Amino acid sequence: METLDKRLMIPLYFQLARLLREQISSGELAAGAQVPSERELMERYSLSRNTVRQALDMLVREGLVARDHGRGTYVSKISSSYHYMLDTFYENRDLLRRAGFTPTVQHLSTEKVIAPELARIALRLEKGDEVVRHEMVFFADGRPAMYTLNFLPTSYSGGFDLSSGKEGFLQYLDRASGVKVEHILVDISPVEAVTEIAAVFQCPTGSPVLLFQETFMDETQTIPIGLGLNYFNREVLSFRLFARRG
Amino acid sequence: METLDKRLMIPLYFQLARLLREQISSGELAAGAQVPSERELMERYSLSRNTVRQALDMLVREGLVARDHGRGTYVSKISSSYHYMLDTFYENRDLLRRAGFTPTVQHLSTEKVIAPELARIALRLEKGDEVVRHEMVFFADGRPAMYTLNFLPTSYSGGFDLSSGKEGFLQYLDRASGVKVEHILVDISPVEAVTEIAAVFQCPTGSPVLLFQETFMDETQTIPIGLGLNYFNREVLSFRLFARRG
DNA sequence: CAGTGGTCTAGACCACTGT
DNA sequence: CAGTGGTCTAGACCACTGG
Numbered sequence: 001m002e003t004l005d006k007r008l009m010i011p012l013y014f015q016l017a018r019l020l021r022e023q024i025s026s027g028e029l030a031a032g033a034q035v036p037s038e039r040e041l042m043e044r045y046s047l048s049r050n051t052v053r054q055a056l057d058m059l060v061r062e063g064l065v066a067r068d069h070g071r072g073t074y075v076s077k078i079s080s081s082y083h084y085m086l087d088t089f090y091e092n093r094d095l096l097r098r099a100g101f102t103p104t105v106q107h108l109s110t111e112k113v114i115a116p117e118l119a120r121i122a123l124r125l126e127k128g129d130e131v132v133r134h135e136m137v138f139f140a141d142g143r144p145a146m147y148t149l150n151f152l153p154t155s156y157s158g159g160f161d162l163s164s165g166k167e168g169f170l171q172y173l174d175r176a177s178g179v180k181v182e183h184i185l186v187d188i189s190p191v192e193a194v195t196e197i198a199a200v201f202q203c204p205t206g207s208p209v210l211l212f213q214e215t216f217m218d219e220t221q222t223i224p225i226g227l228g229l230n231y232f233n234r235e236v237l238s239f240r241l242f243a244r245r246g
Numbered sequence: 247m248e249t250l251d252k253r254l255m256i257p258l259y260f261q262l263a264r265l266l267r268e269q270i271s272s273g274e275l276a277a278g279a280q281v282p283s284e285r286e287l288m289e290r291y292s293l294s295r296n297t298v299r300q301a302l303d304m305l306v307r308e309g310l311v312a313r314d315h316g317r318g319t320y321v322s323k324i325s326s327s328y329h330y331m332l333d334t335f336y337e338n339r340d341l342l343r344r345a346g347f348t349p350t351v352q353h354l355s356t357e358k359v360i361a362p363e364l365a366r367i368a369l370r371l372e373k374g375d376e377v378v379r380h381e382m383v384f385f386a387d388g389r390p391a392m393y394t395l396n397f398l399p400t401s402y403s404g405g406f407d408l409s410s411g412k413e414g415f416l417q418y419l420d421r422a423s424g425v426k427v428e429h430i431l432v433d434i435s436p437v438e439a440v441t442e443i444a445a446v447f448q449c450p451t452g453s454p455v456l457l458f459q460e461t462f463m464d465e466t467q468t469i470p471i472g473l474g475l476n477y478f479n480r481e482v483l484s485f486r487l488f489a490r491r492g
Numbered sequence: 493c494a495g496t497g498g499t500c501t502a503g504a505c506c507a508c509t510g511t
Numbered sequence: 512c513a514g515t516g517g518t519c520t521a522g523a524c525c526a527c528t529g530g
Contacts, residue, residue, distance in 0.1 A: 011499060037515060048501045050296065061307070063431065069516050070508030089491060181491060188485045190436030190454035208436035208454035239434040241487070257518060283496060294520045315497050316527030
């Protein structure tokens with residue numbers, strides 16, 4: 001009935017999930033409201049029930065909706081938007097897209113510097129070795145969401161032109177390193193916003209900020225490809241993950 | 247062919263997932279080994295492909311296996327080797343043990359209170375409903391590591407005597423709720439230490455502290471069993487997780 | 493090319509909730 | 512009771528990988 005691009009390259013369940021996500025973040029489906037039933041969605045978009053369920057599964061995992069057996073599916077009262085699941089990672093701009101924002105990127109600087117200790121350890125370098133430092137800010141609907149410092153070995157070749165906006169950082173990293181970044185190791189800590197970050201986030205100096213120290217790894221998890229320090233503005237983004245009992 | 251209790255109360259996809267999980271942890275399916283193909287599993291256990299995929303979906307989300315389009319499904323090299331990380335969770339005291347500390351626990355209070363909004367939403371309660379609040383502090387080698395507030399429905403029976411130290415909180419929760427806590431949903435955020443927490447952690451008021459807001463879930467991930475607010479002293483503990491490229 | 497995972501359909505029966 | 516989500520089947524075609 002409505003607008004799903006049948007036989008486009010984007011899977012139907014993904015299109016439906018995106019559509020519902022938009023309706024939720026726009027308020028068309030308000031917090032606490034009942035989502036149309038699975039059979040209703042089947043009918044409306046000419047999909048099979050399995051495909052509808054596959055779309056709803058995504059939203060359930062993202063915490064946007066909750067199913068209630070025999071009653072229906074409801075929009076979660078927490079977090080209509082900004083939550084993001086941590087078991088998979090994406091280009092920062094794609095992360096923002098998945099959280100329902102329109103991302104923009106500002107490339108602040110690219111400099112060759114002596115590797116700070118954090119980077120030296122993560123990238124297994126010697127004291128005094130140089131690294132290339134990329135400094136970026138990501139905005140979500142125009143609001144400052146992430147401040148990022150990436151440290152890469154100088155051996156990586158190939159220019160990185162983020163200002164063009166065509167290539168994401170991970171794509172660049174794949175190309176420059178010759179290895180596909182398949183995993184990241186994330187160390188999570190809360191830090192005080194230093195003046196530089198406070199200025200970017202427009203929050204008081206010393207405010208709590210979430211720091212993800214990310215080591216980019218190849219699929220064998222043996223080669224550190226790069227180090228990223230990602231500072232998140234808690235006013236804009238928050239994080240969520242599932243864990244199993246050990 | 248093999249042993250799945252058709253027409254028992256446990257879903258087939260769940261039984262298959264459990265069976266494969268056991269084969270992985272026992273080493274029968276070694277790290278890096280190829281999992282039998284979906285069509286092979288169909289045949290072997292007389293299941294439809296969708297059901298097999300539903301089982302594998304669980305394992306993929308848990309990080310135990312990874313799919314490779316056109317090649318096959320493989321046991322992850324990561325999660326089989328143990329990083330004491332965030333993809334699995336433990337009793338708080340066991341978490342400290344795994345981090346190499348000797349844990350001690352101090353039970354500060356147990357009170358019946360009107361559910362604060364966070365707890366009301368997480369536990370799906372009505373305004374004005376009461377909950378039981380347990381307040382605890384965990385020490386690592388004598389240093390204050392975690393400050394914990396747990397909110398449970400009043401319907402749970404059974405006394406909770408943590409001071410004895412014999413029973414962990416999750417064990418108590420299993421017993422009192424009658425449901426096994428199998429998953430938690432964790433919301434991660436950085437917050438300022440309020441005076442109470444600052445006093446416990448012996449750090450300045452307003453220092454950045456890591457907050458894990460944990461919703462305890464049963465194995466179907468539908469029933470919220472309890473809510474825990476865990477504040478971590480960053481001087482003592484930090485967290486790490488693996489994520490896969492999406 | 494055969495074998496793999498990725499997507500999708502069109503049914504079916506069940507368990508649960510509310511009226 | 513009708514309507515909901517939970518599970519399951521038996522097909523189908525596609526895109527990707529490797530030999």
